Every structure is written in structure tokens, then in C-alpha cells.
Amino acid sequence: MNIIVFIKQVPETTQVQIDPKTNTLIREGVQSIINPFDMYAIEEGIRLKEKFGGKVTVLTMGPPQAESALREAISLGCDEGILLSDRAFAGSDTLATSYTLAMAVKKIKEFDIIICGKQASDGDTAQVGPGISTHLDIPQITYVKKIEEVKDNSAIVERMTEEGFEVIKAPLPCLITVVKEINEPRIPSLKGMMRSKKAAITTWKAIDLQAEEDRIGLKGSPTQVVKIFTPPSRPKGQIFDGAADESVAKLVDILKSQLI
Amino acid sequence: MxxxxxxxxxxxxxxxxxxxxxxxxxxxxxxxxxxxxxxxxxxxxxxxxxxxxxxxxxxxxxxxxxxxxxxxxxxxxxxxxxxxxxxxxxxxxxxxxxxxxxxxxxxxxxxxxxxxxxxxAAFGLTEPAAGSDASAIQTTAKKEGNHYILNGTKHFITNGGDAQIYIIIAITNKSKGARGVSAFIVEKDTPGFTFGKKEDKMGIRASSTRELIFTDCKIPKENLLAREGQGFIITMKIFDISRPGVAAQALGIAQGALDAAVKYARERVQFGKPISSFQGIQFMLADMATQVEAARALVYATAREIDSGNKNVGSDSAIAKLFASDTAMKVTTDAVQIFGGYGYMKEYPVEKYMRDAKITQIYEGTNQIQRNIIAQALIKEAAKNKKK
Known part of the structure; x- marks a missing residue:
């Protein structure tokens, strides 16, 4: 079984701050991690390989330092890492990104399943996974919480919905995006870490993908971020801790005085 | 750092x-x-x-x-x-x-x-009547044809009952004293090998400690380690290289307690200030950090000495174990003191560090036995130099 996992390197979210002048993320000194949802995608990919054999190829698009995310994925058990890195990719929105990633899949050619995290913790769009499947014209199943069965060239999965879950059967190849309920990501092994240190990471540029120039990077991105800002924090509430009827009376007085 | x-x-x-x-x-x-x-x-x-x-x-x-x-x-x-x-x-x-x-x-x-x-795996040496005096063991291994028959009881054996592979030290020739002791590999589920009660301990409670009971337990002669009579040499050599591990355990316990104490001292407010602003607390933290760092330097240096191939490491590894475990006891006790009343409560982690620290002064040779080893090495070395 040939499994492709897409990951993204993101800033460790609890530490992110926005530069008030430029409205961009301050990335200096902030640690980069694999998008937490992608850790579940990696784990599920490795579990499929352990069950059915084959190999897991992990891909990411990003600056050269994103290579460390691929190495981490290899330390967990992925077999091969491919980095899509080119100045021409800079400024990609979700449309251009998913096009670029889909072109990389076309270059790989043979695959049975693509696994993505449900969304990235920095952009939170949840659009790239579905975008890739659209560009490739293959079925997509989002918010997968369990792979029940893979056989006869199809997959049966459970997909989370707000009310419960759906059981869906899709032919392979297909793309799934996974939620954190699907598994518990493993801790790397020493042998995996040593292998990842030595692993050769392939880098593909725009030219290697035979991507159309005006569909990648800033040029291929119909959306752009106009402004990023931190919403003002809500003022503290007021607590009345007297007897119930007294507190209610007090509250009503205040509401009246503010003409609410 | x-x-x-x-x-x-x-x-x-x-x-x-x-x-x-x-x-x-x-x-x-x-x-x-x-x-x-x-x-x-x-x-x-x-x-x-x-x-x-x-x-x-x-x-x-x-x-x-x-x-x-x-x-x-x-x-x-x-x-x-x-x-x-x-x-x-x-x-x-x-x-x-x-x-x-x-x-x-x-x-x-x-x-x-x-x-x-x-x-x-687990290692079985200690017996009810043979603690610091390991030569007092009574478990016997009698050779009969292609087998050894084990009889006796080991106690306080870490991983006892949960491990599948045991190294057992037993007497093969009583008349030879310390040179009549041998080491055997015994697998769990061997007929005649059973387990006694699980001990209810003060600390390190996640670990299991049990009695191992051998009643006409028959093991193949291939399970003898090295040669008959080498049991004590094996034991002493193994302890020489395993003691730094216990020293490192003590070091980790001490570091954990120190980290908890620093964090708590910065959060706990008394007299309108975090208690970390008081010199009395600062001096305690400073002493704890100094002792922990000294222990670390000693443990790492000893481990490196062993890894470099030096075989004569008994005294060095005793020094590391003695110092690190005494440090752990002191540092964890001080951590409880810094936490005050909260430190005495199980809701906070420091009383566990203190209970866990105590055993590091006792097992893998009590700290009194470590001092014996260190002193004997000193005296032997001095005697050797005098002869020259």
C-alpha cells in the first residue's frame, strides 16, 4: 500500500504573537512544530503500513528549514520525505498550495491513499486537503475518526459529524483528513531517530513539478490576507455574591441604569 | 548550565x-x-x-x-x-x-x-537473612545430571513476579564459601518457581517487589552463567557498573524536587511577596542546586570512567552512589520544607520525591556498605604505595 501523508510546519501556537506594525506573525525565536493534527495523519499512515505493508511518503511545502518536520516524521516511522521548496511557492493561499501539492502527487504517480490532518493550527482553514483531492479528481472524506476496513481496493471509514458519525465507503485511491480521535500518536524510537538523521530528503522545485507558473505562489493565489489583528480581550465580568434576591435586584438596577 | x-x-x-x-x-x-x-x-x-x-x-x-x-x-x-x-x-x-x-x-x-x-529481567541475590552480608545466602543449586535443582527463597526482588527472566545467585558448593556461589538464568513459569507476597513500600511504589520461592525448581545446566563458583565475582562486577544507574535515579529525583521547589517558591505568596524573594528560601534553593550539580558531575564522570573501559571502578561508583543518594535525601527533604504544609500533602509531588529518595540510600548496597568499599579501596591503595 502506498501512503502519502501531507504535513505542515507551524509555529508552536501558544507562543504566537502578531507584529502590530506589519500585521504579520512574529516568527523569530518561536519554535516550529509539526501541525498537531498532522501528527494523527502520520500515525495513521504508519499504522496502515504496519497492517498492509508498503511505504509511507511524507511531504511538506515550506522553507528549507521545514526539512526538520520531515525528519521528525521519518523518526516516527515514515519511509521517505519530500520537501517542496521554491521561492516561487511563496505567498501561496490554499488554492495555490493545494494545486502545488497535487502536482507533487502526480509526480509520485502511484498511491493508494492520501492522509492529511483536518486543518493546520496556524491558518485553521481546513481547505488544503479537500483542495488536493479536487485537483486530483479523487474522492475525499474529511474528519475521519476511524478507518474500519481497507480491502478490495476500497476503504470504509467513520466520519465525524456534529450529530454523530457517518460510515462511508470510498474507492481507492482517495484522500482523507483525520481528527484527533482517530489514534494516539506514538513517541519516536531511538532507531527511528537515528535513521531520520541520516535519511536523504528529496527537494522538489516548481520546475520539477511542471507546475503552471500562474497557478503557484502569489500569482496563483486569488485570496490575500489584508490584515491580521488580535481582537481586544473582553473586559472582566462582575460577580454578585450576595443572597440570590439581593443580587438579582442589584443586577436589574445596573441593567436599567445602562438602558439595556 | x-x-x-x-x-x-x-x-x-x-x-x-x-x-x-x-x-x-x-x-x-x-x-x-x-x-x-x-x-x-x-x-x-x-x-x-x-x-x-x-x-x-x-x-x-x-x-x-x-x-x-x-x-x-x-x-x-x-x-x-x-x-x-x-x-x-x-x-x-x-x-x-x-x-x-x-x-x-x-x-x-x-x-x-x-x-x-x-x-x-530481574536480579535475585538478597535473602531474608542475607542483605548487606551477601555471603550469608542459603539458596542452593544442586547439580543432578543435566540439571540444577534450586531450593530457597529470595526476597525484596525488584520486578519479581513481573519479569520473565531472572538471574539467581545460589550456592553450588557450600564448603567453598564465597567461591562456591554461582549465577543462573531462570525463566518465569519454570515448575517449582513461585512468587510470594508483593511488598507494600514507602516509596518507588510503581515498582513491584516480591519474594521468589524455589522448591525443587529444575533448570537445565545450560542456564549456568559463566562457570560454577563465579557467582560472587559476577555480582560484584555487575554492581560496580549498575550503581551509577541508581546514582542517576537519585540525581533525577533530586532534580525533580528542586524544579518543583523553584516553581512553587515563585508562586507562593506570603507577607505580600513570593517566598522566592526571601533570602532564607533563596539560600536553600542555592544549596540544593549546588548539591544536585555536584552529584550530576560525579555520576556522569563515573559513568564515563566505566565506559572508557576502566575495570577498577568499584570505589568510584560507590562514591557516586553514596553522594547522589545522600544528596537526593537532603534536597527532597528541603523541597518539602519549602512547600511548607502543602509539601506534607499528597496533593503536591514533593513528599513522593522524599519517599522515593530514601530507598536510594539503601538498595544496590546500603550507603554504609558504599563507605566500606570506598575506605577499603583507599587503604588498599595506600598499602600498595608503601610497598613500592
Whole structure:
């Protein structure tokens, strides 16, 4: 079984701050991690390989330092890492990104399943996974919480919905995006870490993908971020801790005085 | 921070063990302490991370590392739970004799499964009447044809009942005294090998401690380690290299308590200020940090000395174990003091550190026995120099 996992390197979210002048993320000194949802995608990919054999190829698009995310994925058990890195990719929105990633899949050619995290913790769009499947014209199943069965060239999965879950059967190849309920990501092994240190990471540029120039990077991105800002924090509430009827009376007085 | 010039691989071991500790051990340490349940889930994670194979040769599926690698792992695990750490180390104690004294068949049979952590090991020397005086053991191994028949009782055996592979020290020739003792590999489920009660301990409660009872337990003669009569030499040599592991356990417990004390002192407000602003507390923290760092320097230096191939390390490893464990006892007691009344409560982690620290002064040779070893080495060395 040939499994492709897409990951993204993101800033460790609890530490992110926005530069008030430029409205961009301050990335200096902030640690980069694999998008937490992608850790579940990696784990599920490795579990499929352990069950059915084959190999897991992990891909990411990003600056050269994103290579460390691929190495981490290899330390967990992925077999091969491919980095899509080119100045021409800079400024990609979700449309251009998913096009670029889909072109990389076309270059790989043979695959049975693509696994993505449900969304990235920095952009939170949840659009790239579905975008890739659209560009490739293959079925997509989002918010997968369990792979029940893979056989006869199809997959049966459970997909989370707000009310419960759906059981869906899709032919392979297909793309799934996974939620954190699907598994518990493993801790790397020493042998995996040593292998990842030595692993050769392939880098593909725009030219290697035979991507159309005006569909990648800033040029291929119909959306752009106009402004990023931190919403003002809500003022503290007021607590009345007297007897119930007294507190209610007090509250009503205040509401009246503010003409609410 | 002192840079101990760890290799890239050692830093990797440290980071991996730290991740296991933070994600898997610390969150359930208090619960394991309360229930005394054997930490199988954590052992499985440690096994999958290849850490049981640290000192096992690569050709048997291990990592081919050394004592310092084990000390780094022990230090990290012990910050989370001394009980989990000793469960890991006790398996190592049962593995070392096979690494160092096993023949090729024994190594091929046991080391690969131990490296993978599919089975864990234990070491059985102590008996009810033979603690510090190991020569007083009474368990016997009588040769009968192609077998040895074991009779006797071992007690206070870490991993007893949970380990699958045991190294047992027993008398093969009583008339020869210390030279009449041998070491055997005994597998769990061998007929005649049963377990007594599980001990209810003060600390390291996640680890299991049981009696091993041998009643006409018949084992194949191939399970003899090295030759008959080498049991004590094996035991002493194994303790020489395993003691730094216990010293590292003490070091990790002390560091964990120090970290907790610093954090608490910054948060706890009395007289309108964090108590970390008071010199009385600052001086305590400073002394604790100094002792912990001195212990670390000693433990790492000793481990490196062993890894460099020096065979004469008995006194050095005794010094490391003595100092690190006394440091752990002192630092954890002071941590409880800094926490005040809260420190005495099980809701906070420091009283557990203090209970866990105590055993490091007792096992792997009491600290009084360590002083004997150190003093004897000193006197022997002086006598040797005089002869020259």
C-alpha cells in the first residue's frame, strides 16, 4: 500500500504573537512544530503500513528549514520525505498550495491513499486537503475518526459529524483528513531517530513539478490576507455574591441604569 | 548550565526520555504511587522506543551504548517517577550478567527479546537473612545430571513476579564459601518457581517487589552463567557498573524536587511577596542546586570512567552512589520544607520525591556498605604505595 501523508510546519501556537506594525506573525525565536493534527495523519499512515505493508511518503511545502518536520516524521516511522521548496511557492493561499501539492502527487504517480490532518493550527482553514483531492479528481472524506476496513481496493471509514458519525465507503485511491480521535500518536524510537538523521530528503522545485507558473505562489493565489489583528480581550465580568434576591435586584438596577 | 559535552546520540536519548517522562510518566505518577500498579503501559512505550536495548550490542538488536546512556535515561525517568525508573533499571540489572558473562547461545536466546523489551529481567541475590552480608545466602543449586535443582527463597526482588527472566545467585558448593556461589538464568513459569507476597513500600511504589520461592525448581545446566563458583565475582562486577544507574535515579529525583521547589517558591505568596524573594528560601534553593550539580558531575564522570573501559571502578561508583543518594535525601527533604504544609500533602509531588529518595540510600548496597568499599579501596591503595 502506498501512503502519502501531507504535513505542515507551524509555529508552536501558544507562543504566537502578531507584529502590530506589519500585521504579520512574529516568527523569530518561536519554535516550529509539526501541525498537531498532522501528527494523527502520520500515525495513521504508519499504522496502515504496519497492517498492509508498503511505504509511507511524507511531504511538506515550506522553507528549507521545514526539512526538520520531515525528519521528525521519518523518526516516527515514515519511509521517505519530500520537501517542496521554491521561492516561487511563496505567498501561496490554499488554492495555490493545494494545486502545488497535487502536482507533487502526480509526480509520485502511484498511491493508494492520501492522509492529511483536518486543518493546520496556524491558518485553521481546513481547505488544503479537500483542495488536493479536487485537483486530483479523487474522492475525499474529511474528519475521519476511524478507518474500519481497507480491502478490495476500497476503504470504509467513520466520519465525524456534529450529530454523530457517518460510515462511508470510498474507492481507492482517495484522500482523507483525520481528527484527533482517530489514534494516539506514538513517541519516536531511538532507531527511528537515528535513521531520520541520516535519511536523504528529496527537494522538489516548481520546475520539477511542471507546475503552471500562474497557478503557484502569489500569482496563483486569488485570496490575500489584508490584515491580521488580535481582537481586544473582553473586559472582566462582575460577580454578585450576595443572597440570590439581593443580587438579582442589584443586577436589574445596573441593567436599567445602562438602558439595556 | 554546565555543558557535559554529551554526544549527539546522548542528547537524543535525553530528549526522547524527557518526552516520555513529560507525556507518559509524570501525568500518572501520583496515581501509580497510590495504587502500586505495575506500569506496563509506560514499559511498553519505553520498549517501543528501543530504550531497553541501550547497552545491548547492536548484533543482538540493541543500541550498543554505555553506562552514561543509561544514566541519562534514568535521570530523566526519575524526574517523573522513581518507581518507573527503577523498574527499567532493574531489568537492566538482570540483563548485564548475560551481556558480560553469557555465552553465545545464552546471548542469542535472551538479549534480542530483552533489547526489544518484549521481556523484562530481574536480579535475585538478597535473602531474608542475607542483605548487606551477601555471603550469608542459603539458596542452593544442586547439580543432578543435566540439571540444577534450586531450593530457597529470595526476597525484596525488584520486578519479581513481573519479569520473565531472572538471574539467581545460589550456592553450588557450600564448603567453598564465597567461591562456591554461582549465577543462573531462570525463566518465569519454570515448575517449582513461585512468587510470594508483593511488598507494600514507602516509596518507588510503581515498582513491584516480591519474594521468589524455589522448591525443587529444575533448570537445565545450560542456564549456568559463566562457570560454577563465579557467582560472587559476577555480582560484584555487575554492581560496580549498575550503581551509577541508581546514582542517576537519585540525581533525577533530586532534580525533580528542586524544579518543583523553584516553581512553587515563585508562586507562593506570603507577607505580600513570593517566598522566592526571601533570602532564607533563596539560600536553600542555592544549596540544593549546588548539591544536585555536584552529584550530576560525579555520576556522569563515573559513568564515563566505566565506559572508557576502566575495570577498577568499584570505589568510584560507590562514591557516586553514596553522594547522589545522600544528596537526593537532603534536597527532597528541603523541597518539602519549602512547600511548607502543602509539601506534607499528597496533593503536591514533593513528599513522593522524599519517599522515593530514601530507598536510594539503601538498595544496590546500603550507603554504609558504599563507605566500606570506598575506605577499603583507599587503604588498599595506600598499602600498595608503601610497598613500592
Amino acid at each position: 554546565i555543558d557535559y559535552l554529551l554526544t549527539e546520540d546522548q542528547k537524543m536519548i535525553r530528549d526522547l526520555c524527557r518526552q516520555i517522562t513529560e507525556e507518559k510518566i509524570t501525568p500518572i505518577a501520583a496515581e501509580l504511587d497510590k495504587t502500586g500498579e505495575f506500569p506496563w503501559e509506560i514499559i511498553k512505550v519505553i520498549a517501543q522506543s528501543d530504550l531497553f536495548g541501550l547497552v545491548i550490542e547492536e548484533k543482538y538488536g540493541g543500541m550498543g551504548g554505555g553506562v552514561l546512556d543509561v544514566c541519562i535515561a534514568m535521570e530523566e525517568f526519575s524526574k517523573g517517577c522513581g518507581g518507573v525508573a527503577i523498574t527499567y533499571a532493574a531489568s537492566g540489572l538482570g540483563t548485564y550478567p548475560i551481556i558480560l558473562y553469557g555465552n553465545e547461545e545464552q546471548k542469542n536466546k535472551y538479549l534480542p527479546v530483552l533489547a526489544k523489551g518484549e521481556k523484562i
